[in-house]
Amino acid sequence: QVQLVESGGGLVQAGGSLRLSCAASGRAFSSSYDMGWYRQAPGKERQSVASISWSTGNTYYADSVRGRFTITRDNAKNTVYLQMSNLRPEDTAIYYCNARHHYTLQNFWGQGTQVTVSS
Secondary structure, eight states: OOEEEEEOOEEEETTOOEEEEEEEESTTOOTTEEEEEEEEOTTSOOEEEEEEETTTOOEEEOTTTBTTEEEEEEGGGTEEEEEEOSOOGGGOEEEEEEEEETTTOOEEEOOOEEEEEEO
């Protein structure tokens, strides 16, 4: 199957920036997977933040992060990134990497990385 490992979370002041990384591996991983980032704050449901097609580069952003976050990919490293700028306290959450097969919709999840934004 597909294994996903997130990194780059931490504590940052409001207005600051962080860059999250998600490295994908496994014999089944291929360009057929769309990659994305979700987040879940305490007491709230997990929500989609951003996604990118591994084959076309088409992107999606939640309204709450559009203009502040940028999702990119490095196919040579099988890695996707989430560049987060102008962070707000409401961005505080555990951020999860997701891989979804474009055709079968099979999902794989990383273990999550904590992002905390102080006011």
